[in-house]
Amino acid sequence: MEQRNHKALIQTLLDCALACEYCASSCLEEGHVKMMVKxxxxxxxxxDLCxxxxxxxxxxxxxxHQYLLLCEEVCRLCAEECxxxxxEHCQACAKACRTCADACHKNHEPIYQD
Structure with missing residues (x-):
């Protein structure tokens, strides 16, 4: 895949990262922070991975493109938890993570190719 085709994927990754940062910060403000640790x-x-x-x-x-496999996995884990x-911030984060996981899935490649 040529670099010029990465713009939308990069934006999706950054949107997910921002949603996750916002969610984490917002979780710290919730009344029962201990329930939000995971x-x-x-x-x-x-x-960080995005x-x-x-x-x-x-x-x-x-x-x-190999790194996107790991990114997809963590996005799916985060979405499942959120x-x-x-x-509202958790639901928005879950949505962003699912979108990002799907984009990563479409673009990752195996680690080793013959």
Missing amino acids: CIKLDRDCA VQAARLLQRDSVIA VKHHH
């Missing part, structure tokens, strides 16, 4: 941790992990994936795609790294909570 959500916050996954939000932070997902945001930003790194965007960086790898932007620099046209040889591992960028959807359990009824807060």
